[in-house]
Amino acid sequence: MTTKNERKRDDVFAESTPTAICLEVANPTNEYIAQKRYLRGYDVESLALNCDFIDSLYLNLVGELPEEKVKDVLNQLMVAYSNLGARYVGSRAAMNAGIGRTNISHILPIALCASSGSVDGSQAVIDAYINISKLSKADITDVLNQFKPFPENDLPVGELTAGFNSLAGNRDPIANSLLKQFLKCSLDLSTTNWCSNIQDKLENTGFGISLGGLFASICIDLKIDKKTSLVLFQIAIAPSLAAFGLEKYGKPLTEMPFLSEDKYKIEGKED
Amino acid sequence: MTNKALEKMRHHHGLIQSTKGGWRIGEAVYNHGFNMLEELVGEVSYFQLVLLNVTGELKSKQLCDWLEASYICMSWPDPRIWCNYIGALSGASRTTPAAGILAGTLASDSKMYGPGSLPNCMKFLKGLKSNLSSGMNFEEVIRLNRDSNDGKINIPGFSRPIAKGDERVGAMQRVGKNLGFTKGSFEILALEFETHLKNNHDESINIGGYTSAFLLDQGFTPETVYEFTSTRVTAGVQACYSEYANKAKADFLPLSIEDIAYTGQPVRQLPTKKALK
Known part of the structure; x- marks a missing residue:
């Protein structure tokens, strides 16, 4: 018998769970049924009739x-990130789950889990948010001096600092173009x-803003906190x-590549 | 100007190079040089396979039995525990077993408990050893921790939600002794630190702290431990899932409207479009 030291x-602990998000009004005769539901004080039926999804x-x-x-800016942001291409980590995970006939309910959570990492995933957004919030308070010259010297003979690999990276040696042209577009909007x-x-x-x-860095910087400007920014990124890419x-x-397995054995090298087992 | 990143990507294009192993159709399934179906199946324990797959080394049965026991310590069939609650909810709402059990397991990827807490415990113990080597004492380490936590002591591996003390530590010490392990330097340090904490701050080591010390003594890194302990609450979630999957639908802790305490904005009218401009 173990001695019980604990x-x-x-x-x-609370007797009930507090929340500031949703109010439900009970049916007068059945406390398990909601008669009305209010989101942040607004009747959800009125919201459905008068508001859109971004609202x-x-x-x-x-x-x-x-x-x-x-x-307007948030809507543009969500649309801009609504498809990061079929090569994006979450897209690849989703396609792999789909072709493997994974339970359909699981496809989205699987893809969101796979794209939650610090390389181009939702963690990258929060990392960039924290980093850019800090760096943008400092003098630009001082910030740049932190990263010098830049390699002279080699194009860069990976991340310069959270929010700025290089894609296969070059800055991301789509992130660069989106950055310019966003700066044309009427908000400061x-x-x-x-x-x-x-x-x-x-x-x-070869370095430039990353897609995660751009998402984070827009959220900072919209005064959206870092945790909410991460979640917004997940919602943005979900479609x-x-x-x-x-x-x-439901497509045949053969619709996607399955590497032949000559393309799958096992260390110590090669001919 | 060379572009090594592009060269590397082109080199890896359309190619997988594995140090782990793989399937050679009609020949064998290889795993770290072993013929898996002939040399591993029936020959090694499941936990030996887990550690082989993560570390690349076939670890002793003794160590893997210790690890298996530590998994049992982390898997309680109590649905009040956060990850298990999700398992029970999922069972009651007839989520598939894989989704419900993995949802609960995923919830344990937490800095407060579960596998997500172990890297911080291990980093703390390594830092503790280094701080003592550089002349600090336990109380100074605790003061540093308190100063960086708004005046509260919050030492990874040395406190626990809900209760003080941790019955699992004694159980794992017994397992270690029965398996023939002797205390290593991190375990000795962790237990000395616990004695100081108990005597002065009424806190004690928890299973995360003890597991971390033991695994540091076995030479593991925080990153590796995070990988091979990632599912250690799963059996508890399975128990809670199974119980409620086999009861009436939606029959896990039903909530009435009054069980939620609304603290937000009072009921209000939608503003006009003009007001939002």
């Missing part, structure tokens, strides 16, 4: 309906503008992950 802490997304996550200018995007200034100074280094998974679901 004892309870004096934690006082409800922002209301759920931030707590208020977005101002029109914020909504001071952090994104700072990222643009850094990017200008990185000309010819494409679902689409790629569903596209492959």
Whole structure:
């Protein structure tokens, strides 16, 4: 018999779960049925009739309906990230699950899990958010000096610092182009503008803003906190992950590559 | 100017090079040089296979039996525990077993408990050893921790939610002794630190701290431990899933409207479009 040395802490746990997000009003005769439901104080039926998805997304996550200018930028952001291509890690995971006839309910969570990492995934957004928030308060010259010297004879590999990277030796042209587009909007995007200034100074280094870095900088400018930014990124990419998974679901396994043995090298077992 | 990144990607294009193994159709399934179906199946334990797959080395049965026992310590059939709660909810709502059990297991990837807590425990113990070598004492290490945690002691591996003390530590010490292990330097250090904490701060080592010390003594890195312990709560989640998957539908801790305490905005009218401009 093990000696019982453990004892309870004096934690006082809540009797009910508090939430500021959703109010349900009970049916007068059955306390397990909601008669009305309010999201952040607004009747969900009125929201359904008068608002769009970005409104409800922002209301759920931030707590208020977005101002029109914020909504426009957020809408552009969500659309811009709604498909990161079939080669994106989450898309590949979704297609693999689809072609393997994984339970359809699992395709989206699988793809979101696979794309939750620090390389191009949702963790990359929060890493960039923290890094850019910190760096953008410092002098640009000092920031750039941290990264010098840049290699003179080799194009760069990977990440310069969270939010700025190189794709196979070059800056990401799509992230670069989106950055310029966002800076044309009517909101003051001071952090994104700072990222643009850094990017200008990185000309010819092969480094530029990453897609995660751009997403993070826009969220900083929209005053969306870092945890919410990560989740927004997941929601933004979700439509494409679902689409790629569903596209492959039910198709023959032969529709996607399965490497032949001459392309699958096992260390110590090669001819 | 060379582009090594591009060269590397082109070199790996359309090619998998594995140090682990793979299937040679009509020949064998290889695993780290072993013919898996002839040399491993029926010959090694499941936990020897797990460690082989993660570390590339066939570890002793003794060590893998210790690891298996530590998994049992982490898998309680109590649905009040956060990951198990998700298993029970999933069972009650007839989520598939794989989804419900993996959802619960995924929830244990937490910095508070479960496998997600072990890397921090191991880093703390390594830091503790290094701090003592550089002349600090236990109390100074604790003060450093308190200063970086808004005045509260929050030492990875040396406190626990809900309860003080951890019955699993004694159980694993017994397992280790029965398997013939002797205490290594990290285990000795961790237990000395616990004695100081108990005497001065009413806190003690938890299973994460003890497991971390033991595995550091076995030469593992935090990164490797995170990989091979990632599913260690699974059997507990399975128990809770199974119990509620076999009861009436939606019959796990039903919540009435009053079980949720609304603290948000009062009921209000939607603003006009103009107000949002």
